[in-house]
Amino acid sequence: MPDREGMREALAEWRPEIDREIERVLPRDLDADYLAEFFGAAHYEYDEAAIDDALSTPVWDLLDRGGKRWRAVAFLVLADGLGGDPAELLPYATIPEILHNGTIVVDDVEDEATMRRGEEAVHHRYGTDVALNAGNALYFIPLKIISRNPADLDPAARLRIYEMLTYELNRTHLGQGMDIRWHNDDAVDITEDAYMEMCACKTGSLGRIVGRLAAIVTGHDEQVEEALARYMEKVCIAFQIGDDILDVEHTIDADRAGDFGKAFGNDIHEGKKTLMTVHAVAHADPERARRLEGILADPASTEADVLEAIDVIQATDGVDYAREEAYRLSAEARAHLDDVPLSDDARAQMDEFARFVVERDA
Amino acid sequence: MPDREGMREALAEWRPEIDREIERVLPRDLDADYLAEFFGAAHYEYDEAAIDDALSTPVWDLLDRGGKRWRAVAFLVLADGLGGDPAELLPYATIPEILHNGTIVVDDVEDEATMRRGEEAVHHRYGTDVALNAGNALYFIPLKIISRNPADLDPAARLRIYEMLTYELNRTHLGQGMDIRWHNDDAVDITEDAYMEMCACKTGSLGRIVGRLAAIVTGHDEQVEEALARYMEKVCIAFQIGDDILDVEHTIDADRAGDFGKAFGNDIHEGKKTLMTVHAVAHADPERARRLEGILADPASTEADVLEAIDVIQATDGVDYAREEAYRLSAEARAHLDDVPLSDDARAQMDEFARFVVERDA
Numbered sequence: 001m002p003d004r005e006g007m008r009e010a011l012a013e014w015r016p017e018i019d020r021e022i023e024r025v026l027p028r029d030l031d032a033d034y035l036a037e038f039f040g041a042a043h044y045e046y047d048e049a050a051i052d053d054a055l056s057t058p059v060w061d062l063l064d065r066g067g068k069r070w071r072a073v074a075f076l077v078l079a080d081g082l083g084g085d086p087a088e089l090l091p092y093a094t095i096p097e098i099l100h101n102g103t104i105v106v107d108d109v110e111d112e113a114t115m116r117r118g119e120e121a122v123h124h125r126y127g128t129d130v131a132l133n134a135g136n137a138l139y140f141i142p143l144k145i146i147s148r149n150p151a152d153l154d155p156a157a158r159l160r161i162y163e164m165l166t167y168e169l170n171r172t173h174l175g176q177g178m179d180i181r182w183h184n185d186d187a188v189d190i191t192e193d194a195y196m197e198m199c200a201c202k203t204g205s206l207g208r209i210v211g212r213l214a215a216i217v218t219g220h221d222e223q224v225e226e227a228l229a230r231y232m233e234k235v236c237i238a239f240q241i242g243d244d245i246l247d248v249e250h251t252i253d254a255d256r257a258g259d260f261g262k263a264f265g266n267d268i269h270e271g272k273k274t275l276m277t278v279h280a281v282a283h284a285d286p287e288r289a290r291r292l293e294g295i296l297a298d299p300a301s302t303e304a305d306v307l308e309a310i311d312v313i314q315a316t317d318g319v320d321y322a323r324e325e326a327y328r329l330s331a332e333a334r335a336h337l338d339d340v341p342l343s344d345d346a347r348a349q350m351d352e353f354a355r356f357v358v359e360r361d362a
Numbered sequence: 363m364p365d366r367e368g369m370r371e372a373l374a375e376w377r378p379e380i381d382r383e384i385e386r387v388l389p390r391d392l393d394a395d396y397l398a399e400f401f402g403a404a405h406y407e408y409d410e411a412a413i414d415d416a417l418s419t420p421v422w423d424l425l426d427r428g429g430k431r432w433r434a435v436a437f438l439v440l441a442d443g444l445g446g447d448p449a450e451l452l453p454y455a456t457i458p459e460i461l462h463n464g465t466i467v468v469d470d471v472e473d474e475a476t477m478r479r480g481e482e483a484v485h486h487r488y489g490t491d492v493a494l495n496a497g498n499a500l501y502f503i504p505l506k507i508i509s510r511n512p513a514d515l516d517p518a519a520r521l522r523i524y525e526m527l528t529y530e531l532n533r534t535h536l537g538q539g540m541d542i543r544w545h546n547d548d549a550v551d552i553t554e555d556a557y558m559e560m561c562a563c564k565t566g567s568l569g570r571i572v573g574r575l576a577a578i579v580t581g582h583d584e585q586v587e588e589a590l591a592r593y594m595e596k597v598c599i600a601f602q603i604g605d606d607i608l609d610v611e612h613t614i615d616a617d618r619a620g621d622f623g624k625a626f627g628n629d630i631h632e633g634k635k636t637l638m639t640v641h642a643v644a645h646a647d648p649e650r651a652r653r654l655e656g657i658l659a660d661p662a663s664t665e666a667d668v669l670e671a672i673d674v675i676q677a678t679d680g681v682d683y684a685r686e687e688a689y690r691l692s693a694e695a696r697a698h699l700d701d702v703p704l705s706d707d708a709r710a711q712m713d714e715f716a717r718f719v720v721e722r723d724a
Contacts (some may be wrong), residue, residue, distance in 0.1 A: 013647060022428070035536075038530060038532075039529075039532055039533055039536055040533065042557040042559050043559060043562045043566075043595070044555040044556070044558040044562060045553060045555035045556050045558075045559050046556070046559055047538075047540050047543075047544075047552060047553075047556040047559070047560070050539065050540045050543035050544060050552075050556075051536055051543075053543050054540065054542055054543045055535075055536075070613070097607075106494065106498065108494060109471075109490065109494060109700055110490065110491035110494050111491065111663060112490075117669065126533070127542075127546065128472065128474075129473065129542045129546070130543070131537075131547070132471060132494070133369050133535055133538050133539050133542055134466060134539070136501070136535060137532070137535035137536075137539070139498070139501065140528060140532045140535060141526075141532060142532045143528040143532075144528055144529075144532060145523040146525075146528070147525075147528060147529070155517060155518060155521050156517060158521055159517050159520055159521040162505075162508075162521065162524035162528075163508075163509040164523075165503040166502060166506055166508070166509060166524075167401075167402060167506075169502045169504060170400075170499070170502045170503060170505075171402065171415075172399055173495055173498060173502065174397075174401055174408070174413055174499075175414030176495050177412065177413055177417055177492075177495050177496070177499070178408075178409050178412045178413060180416055180489075180492055180495055181409075181412035181413075181415050181416045181490075182409075182412060183494070184489065184492070189420065190409060190412075191407060191409075191703075193406040193407035194407050194412075195407070196406040196407075197404050197405060197406040197407050197408055197409070198403075198409070200406060204405075224679045233405070234675075259510065282593065302367030315563065320641045326684055334367035337693055341658040348520075349723070356500055357501035
């Protein structure tokens, strides 16, 4: 997720420190001391080179390709704004970031993606076995930070973090499960509420982890935790909808300019369900709705098909409808901050962040 | 892992109850009430049918194919023998069992397995995307049992379980990482200690979870927990070595009987590293060692190749060496129980169990 104003400065300031901290969790080159400290002493003998190849190499290949680490930065801004010391809490900032990169690797296997951040997908470069094991390892490595306990949290806070992560990571798999099942169906017979729930679970869970974690590590109660969770969830859904709108708008612009390319109508080619297609199938006349479903289900859809699909979407004012929904979510997200005892600076940054995700044009 | 005497009765007695308990964690047919209770209320609306297809259907297909649930039963025998109430602790018995089935689904994708328990591998039947998401969900669903807290454990015990699971599930991925990297290498230039560590991490971690969990839920200290962890780890490694020996012995028997079939020398066909092949490569004369590596690396190895590989193993007394190692581990495992305050019945069952894994002939 790109940045804006206050968040931009925070991103630039923190990014190198976040990566150094991730290196403390999973070094670029593993050695015996690290393995013994982080994973416990070997009962026989670790094969450091094999573990390095299986874990550090694919993970750092992915991390070095980019990513703004906005989840880590949002955590730090919130924790700071709630009275915590960001320098002390930095290790916790890596938790959602590492989890996120784990889901990327696994999702790319599930979605049969070939590219990621402009290069080969991790499983294409290192094999599905190495990629999956490394991706899954990233689900558990960050949990270790809680027992390492760098901020000397009391046992109740540590238990609360474990229970929170269990709750959210279970929901992530519900969301991904819904998305996969829909993707494997040709029909788009899902409700808008189910679509929103899928986003809330799949995309929103990692965001909610950011908000909840900031509340817990700064000693705030469940009301603050829940408000920050809702703020982050809605920002994430709004961001997702914004992304989907941009894909359609870029396609319309490219068509007007006669500039077709490989990025033309990606989501429609891939048969991705979006708020716009769900809305269009429900509101277009039945014959056109079936045609839209047919184009989405067709892996060999042409440029003409994609443009026809967009026509069906636009006949139901799909882009405008989705944009209004995203704006509504952004406003709701900001309202969730009303009763959160944030510093003025952090409130302003989070307010801007929630506006940015719907106002950006790239 | 099959049974013997005391364990056989325990397996027969508990198996139906364990499956009913797993159904309480993940029902065969999900409904709205279950989803709201287990995963939390929907923020919008769950698509129950899609979640059922994505989660319950593939998971119960796998569970209904069999499996002795020996991890759950070993937990119940230990917990009972440590003074706990098995009926009350039954929900915790499902934790290692559900985790184990999750690793099966994921490992089959990683290993490109086509069959599992006599039927199509889960990812062949439901697609890699559904299988992986369901398999990964099984890593987090059982963690929820801890926060459900059916035995009313105090917060310190719950935190200890979360930290223990984090520790062990991280080690699982180290073990699988080593195994995958070795599998992708043609050379077998690993030490026996590294091989043992791989087993201890990959196979032993789930066993250790059984032992540790039994200690924690019955309120025992870290010394008891560690002793039971070591007992279970060594039983698991001994079982693994026993399995690998049986594969070689069945091949020798089939050769003598002229009875070649598709199960002929499976491990060698698949290029699997075992204690016997690691030992043979290190101790055979260099030319024969290279030939053994070549056969293991060759996906098109013939029956004659497999028999030649076994000759190299036997020239280093590989089977006898591995059997002695398994017996040694079994004895060490039993010795770990010496200072554990187990009931006589449980001690006898666990003693038999550790003997059985090395004495079985099928």
